[in-house]
Amino acid sequence: MNSYQEMNTPLRTIMTPGPVEVDPRVLRAMSTPILGQFDPVFTGMMNETMEMLREVFQTKNKWAFPIDGTSRSGIEALLSSVIEPGDKVLIPIYGRFGHLLTEIAERNKAEIHTIHCEWGEVFDQEVIIEEMKRVNPKVLAVVHGETSTGCMQPLDQIGPACREADVLCVVDAVATIGGVPVKVDEWQLDAVIGGTQKCLSVPSGMAPITYNERIERILFSRKKVEKGIATADDVYAGEPIQSNYFDLSQLQDYWGPRRLNHHTEATTMLYGLREGVRIVLQEGLQARFDRHKLHEKALMEGIKAMGLELFNEVSWKLPVVTCIKIPDGIDGDAVRKMLLDQFGIEIASSFGPLHGKIWRIGTMGFSCRQENVLFVISAMEGVLVRHGAQLNTGKGLQAALDVYDSAE
Amino acid sequence: MNSYQEMNTPLRTIMTPGPVEVDPRVLRAMSTPILGQFDPVFTGMMNETMEMLREVFQTKNKWAFPIDGTSRSGIEALLSSVIEPGDKVLIPIYGRFGHLLTEIAERNKAEIHTIHCEWGEVFDQEVIIEEMKRVNPKVLAVVHGETSTGCMQPLDQIGPACREADVLCVVDAVATIGGVPVKVDEWQLDAVIGGTQKCLSVPSGMAPITYNERIERILFSRKKVEKGIATADDVYAGEPIQSNYFDLSQLQDYWGPRRLNHHTEATTMLYGLREGVRIVLQEGLQARFDRHKLHEKALMEGIKAMGLELFNEVSWKLPVVTCIKIPDGIDGDAVRKMLLDQFGIEIASSFGPLHGKIWRIGTMGFSCRQENVLFVISAMEGVLVRHGAQLNTGKGLQAALDVYDSAE
Numbered sequence: 001m002n003s004y005q006e007m008n009t010p011l012r013t014i015m016t017p018g019p020v021e022v023d024p025r026v027l028r029a030m031s032t033p034i035l036g037q038f039d040p041v042f043t044g045m046m047n048e049t050m051e052m053l054r055e056v057f058q059t060k061n062k063w064a065f066p067i068d069g070t071s072r073s074g075i076e077a078l079l080s081s082v083i084e085p086g087d088k089v090l091i092p093i094y095g096r097f098g099h100l101l102t103e104i105a106e107r108n109k110a111e112i113h114t115i116h117c118e119w120g121e122v123f124d125q126e127v128i129i130e131e132m133k134r135v136n137p138k139v140l141a142v143v144h145g146e147t148s149t150g151c152m153q154p155l156d157q158i159g160p161a162c163r164e165a166d167v168l169c170v171v172d173a174v175a176t177i178g179g180v181p182v183k184v185d186e187w188q189l190d191a192v193i194g195g196t197q198k199c200l201s202v203p204s205g206m207a208p209i210t211y212n213e214r215i216e217r218i219l220f221s222r223k224k225v226e227k228g229i230a231t232a233d234d235v236y237a238g239e240p241i242q243s244n245y246f247d248l249s250q251l252q253d254y255w256g257p258r259r260l261n262h263h264t265e266a267t268t269m270l271y272g273l274r275e276g277v278r279i280v281l282q283e284g285l286q287a288r289f290d291r292h293k294l295h296e297k298a299l300m301e302g303i304k305a306m307g308l309e310l311f312n313e314v315s316w317k318l319p320v321v322t323c324i325k326i327p328d329g330i331d332g333d334a335v336r337k338m339l340l341d342q343f344g345i346e347i348a349s350s351f352g353p354l355h356g357k358i359w360r361i362g363t364m365g366f367s368c369r370q371e372n373v374l375f376v377i378s379a380m381e382g383v384l385v386r387h388g389a390q391l392n393t394g395k396g397l398q399a400a401l402d403v404y405d406s407a408e
Numbered sequence: 409m410n411s412y413q414e415m416n417t418p419l420r421t422i423m424t425p426g427p428v429e430v431d432p433r434v435l436r437a438m439s440t441p442i443l444g445q446f447d448p449v450f451t452g453m454m455n456e457t458m459e460m461l462r463e464v465f466q467t468k469n470k471w472a473f474p475i476d477g478t479s480r481s482g483i484e485a486l487l488s489s490v491i492e493p494g495d496k497v498l499i500p501i502y503g504r505f506g507h508l509l510t511e512i513a514e515r516n517k518a519e520i521h522t523i524h525c526e527w528g529e530v531f532d533q534e535v536i537i538e539e540m541k542r543v544n545p546k547v548l549a550v551v552h553g554e555t556s557t558g559c560m561q562p563l564d565q566i567g568p569a570c571r572e573a574d575v576l577c578v579v580d581a582v583a584t585i586g587g588v589p590v591k592v593d594e595w596q597l598d599a600v601i602g603g604t605q606k607c608l609s610v611p612s613g614m615a616p617i618t619y620n621e622r623i624e625r626i627l628f629s630r631k632k633v634e635k636g637i638a639t640a641d642d643v644y645a646g647e648p649i650q651s652n653y654f655d656l657s658q659l660q661d662y663w664g665p666r667r668l669n670h671h672t673e674a675t676t677m678l679y680g681l682r683e684g685v686r687i688v689l690q691e692g693l694q695a696r697f698d699r700h701k702l703h704e705k706a707l708m709e710g711i712k713a714m715g716l717e718l719f720n721e722v723s724w725k726l727p728v729v730t731c732i733k734i735p736d737g738i739d740g741d742a743v744r745k746m747l748l749d750q751f752g753i754e755i756a757s758s759f760g761p762l763h764g765k766i767w768r769i770g771t772m773g774f775s776c777r778q779e780n781v782l783f784v785i786s787a788m789e790g791v792l793v794r795h796g797a798q799l800n801t802g803k804g805l806q807a808a809l810d811v812y813d814s815a816e
Binding site: 004006007009010011012014016018019021022024027028029030031032033034035036037039041042045048052068069070071072073076080099100103104106107108197203204205226240241242243244245246261263264265266267268269271272274275278281282340346351 | 412414415417418419420422424426427429430432435436437438439440441442443444445447449450453456460476477478479480481484488507508511512514515516605611612613634648649650651652653654669671672673674675676677679680682683686689690748754759
């Protein structure tokens, strides 16, 4: 009667800018039988996960915990908890995910100011700082690593300038956390959102965030304890946050010692996240960043040696995403389809003005390893030759192997 | 250097009203290596999951898919996508989760009307229908199964009355889906939210929902395609939905044939949900409902035979939650602690006016099986005797075994 079969999925080599291959240890952790949400062993794991997240974010912030949703849920939780109607928000846009910040801020009734640069460029930090001083926003929201263009916005001067001007600096580090340094305290960032399904090698479905006491003060003024569990002391003055699910003032009370019931924590995802950040710390942050740089270099050298051109070989390149210009006369989607169908390899196209113009290859987390880099280089060559491209055959793999040899 | 250990969790017998034990087949499915979000094999699984969800919801609705968040994310997605500022919403409240509906509706700027009855009671359907006619709301939002009180609100007359009055009937079936009949089409419910971590035996972290074309018409009028991926045709008139993450008009375009990128689907959670609903359909809906009734009966008979009193032995009892009055002089939390510490069994306390007055035992999904029911009965007896309660020792297990014998 029931014709649905057990899962039987192919194994893929996933070389997109996310989601990427999940570390097998994370998958194992996720097959662990669950605990109840208030089981002391489970709340202990929640606390441990917070501790480990602080290390990954390089912060001493009290608050570092996941939102139960995909990466953009973390962005929305922060922006909707901080922005009140009419608040000015400045958003520098250099790719698709800058637009997402405006989408979310707009729906929270912010007065939005944007500055733009070409997709493929980033801003001189001074340009952003000047605009910040001119607009004097409550919040400056900016993407750290734009996977849509393979570019990374430097932030080390922007954070301190915001602090000095008493502007809140909120950063989307979904693509960079765990693969590239994200120095929350050193750069004086007030709130940062990370992603699980990229450099942490955990499936999509949670969004680790961190924020400091500057953000917490706003939360406290807008706090509202849920009816049905509130006590007489729980009366606050400010306009409540427009989402219950994303209300960080309530989520704090669930992740904090009060342990006020909000949602039921996503047990299995938390197991995965805990294992994912544990593995990051076990490898060591610096060793992990170095590993990502090494495989990026091998990939770039291999791609260039076979005669393809890079789109983002710039000083502001996002190390974990390498973008390749699609050669004239080549159908980018047909190439991707053949890579998937015949090699089981997935790479990405792009969005908006770059759609059809570049391929994007991710080297993130568990996917970022030698055999994957070598396989994607050889497969690209094979597929492109099959599509009639003129390449320096045989050169790509040798160039990549040279990088690995010289690294030993 | 890194002192964090591999996960090493105790095995528990989880007899709360959720989260409950996850079916081992679901855990296995969740350890499967992931696919990319636009891999055709993965989008095929998304479609299959939609098909299976329709069967579980007993509906022909086009839309049935999960929200990537815990159960309340599904409630918020529906209410925030449907409610525009000033819309009248009627909410009958008979326990904690009715209050949650008001929390969410309030933050969407609804004009809220509530009616109340004692915790432990439900409404005569006529009372709700009369109030609905008097208030004439846009939306009637109601909880189907209140885990906080162990009561279930009949809906078979409310749905048709709403349809006739052109009122949208939105139902929180988080606790009932997969354990108790939820007849979306027959009862003429316009939108229904299910939960994963209760009778579906999937971890918390997704919220399957379904809705019909009456809801879809509202979504269409409020639609907004995200900047960065919108085309010139994508211009709509209505006030946009106040959340990007929960914007069902965008989620539809991701789950539908247009496959517009929104979030990155929570791959592993989807594997779990797919396996969970597959198992439900393999067992068969009626057989599953019968199983839940059988174990409920064994538990109730066992509890009564040992001399304890039930709080919710009423015709409107929620079959999957059995509430026990805490005997005079017994410390309810000390009993729960000893059950957990010495037997590895988790049962629940309650909220608000019932806190400290009742224990709640869930018989849901994979936790709802004979050995668990027998174990919790014998453990309750042992712990209560240890706490000085006067019980009919030895009678509880025999009464439960009698139920199982007579069922054979």
